Amino acid sequence: MLKFNWQNDLLLGVSKRKGASRVTRLFSLALCLTSILGSFQSTNAAELIAASTHDADEQAIRAQAADYSKAFGAGDVAALLAMWSDNAVLTDQFGKVASGKDAIRSQMTSFFTAYGKQPLEIKIDSLEFPADNLAIEHGTSHVGTTSNPASYSTYTAVHVKRDGNWQMVNVSESPKYDAEAATVPSISELSWLVGNWSVEGPRGNLQIKADWVAGKKMIRCDFDATTKDGEKTSQTQFIFYDPLFKRIRSWQYDWSGGYGESRWFKAGNGTDWESDGCSVQPDGSTGSARYLFKKVDNNTFTWQSTSRRLLGRRLPDSAVLTAKRTGS
Numbered sequence: 379m380l381k382f383n384w385q386n387d388l389l390l391g392v393s394k395r396k397g398a399s400r401v402t403r404l405f406s407l408a409l410c411l412t413s414i415l416g417s418f419q420s421t422n423a424a425e426l427i428a429a430s431t432h433d434a435d436e437q438a439i440r441a442q443a444a445d446y447s448k449a450f451g452a453g454d455v456a457a458l459l460a461m462w463s464d465n466a467v468l469t470d471q472f473g474k475v476a477s478g479k480d481a482i483r484s485q486m487t488s489f490f491t492a493y494g495k496q497p498l499e500i501k502i503d504s505l506e507f508p509a510d511n512l513a514i515e516h517g518t519s520h521v522g523t524t525s526n527p528a529s530y531s532t533y534t535a536v537h538v539k540r541d542g543n544w545q546m547v548n549v550s551e552s553p554k555y556d557a558e559a560a561t562v563p564s565i566s567e568l569s570w571l572v573g574n575w576s577v578e579g580p581r582g583n584l585q586i587k588a589d590w591v592a593g594k595k596m597i598r599c600d601f602d603a604t605t606k607d608g609e610k611t612s613q614t615q616f617i618f619y620d621p622l623f624k625r626i627r628s629w630q631y632d633w634s635g636g637y638g639e640s641r642w643f644k645a646g647n648g649t650d651w652e653s654d655g656c657s658v659q660p661d662g663s664t665g666s667a668r669y670l671f672k673k674v675d676n677n678t679f680t681w682q683s684t685s686r687r688l689l690g691r692r693l694p695d696s697a698v699l700t701a702k703r704t705g706s
Contacts, residue, residue, distance in 0.1 A: 432507040439513055439537060439544055443500045450498035450521075453490045459483055463538065463545040465692050467685050469668070471531040471551040475685065477692060496522045503622075508637065512664040513537040513544065514656050516641070518554055530554040534641055536656050536666045536687075548666040548687055550654040552643055563626050563644065565619045568597060570676050575701045582606055586701065595619070617642075628653070635660035640669070649673045663688060677703040 442461055449457035459479055468476045476485045502517040515535040522529045536548040575586040582605040591598045596618040603611045612633045620627040626642035638657025645652045651671040658664055668685040683696040
């Protein structure tokens with residue numbers, strides 16, 4: 379999703395002015411992600427060792443979740459907004475997007491006006507710390523006192539630490555269906571992705587090679603970009619089924635030092651996918667985005683990056699890119 383240093387401008391022809399260089403690097407990988415719309419997360423030994431240093435941060439975020447539930451039950455919009463960054467984005471389970479505190483305030487106010495004070499239960503399933511100032515939270519929530527399926531949702535919340543305080547910069551919700559009725563996705567649904575692909579841009583070319591690995595339990599995608607000036611960069615992504623969250627997930631690694639993760643879910647007509655992801659750039663900056671992935675036919679798919687954020691600041695949506703299968 380939000381990618382790191384990969385010369386996205388090479389394919390899209392975005393200006394390489396100094397002021398724009400960091401932004402273009404941020405979403406360069408996004409192009410690489412063309413085949414998956416994902417972000418990534420590192421799982422090397424150093425990170426696992428470092429994870430133990432985030433105990434205090436985890437306690438702070440869990441305490442914030444408890445405070446959020448309390449404020450929601452009291453209908454305290456001001457207290458709720460204090461936990462969001464100024465440029466935050468909230469995407470609810472119905473796909474409605476609120477960008478910025480004013481939009482989030484309006485959405486909250488409309489809810490409380492229509493339904494009054496309602497209890498909110500938050501269950502944090504996992505917390506990950508890809509970087510010291512970045513946390514990714516996955517969980518489930520339940521609003522109200524009924525068992526109506528529409529009152530349940532799963533969510534991914536991205537937190538950034540500024541001046542010693544954690545704030546939400548991006549929260550995306552998805553409907554939480556009954557476990558027996560829900561259709562569990564399978565990595566085999568992406569089998570058509572295996573093969574070679576090419577994306578042409580005004581300033582370069584991206585080659586994608588996707589292969590089965592781990593006994594067809596994962597798809598490995600290698601991305602190789604070449605600019606018209608001959609500059610080359612590479613990235614690798616692993617796509618797999620996560621049995622803990624019962625959804626497709628991906629990890630991505632930038633050979634220059636960036637990494638990230640994303641969670642995928644089906645959209646549209648059943649062959650389209652969306653994913654929400656976060657990443658860390660090689661320079662330590664953090665970002666997030668939502669990716670729209672549409673299969674046109676067995677030899678073509680399109681990709682677009684939306685709701686993009688770099689260090690909490692909103693960036694424009696990317697252009698729609700088209701990947702074409704190459705070879706046999």
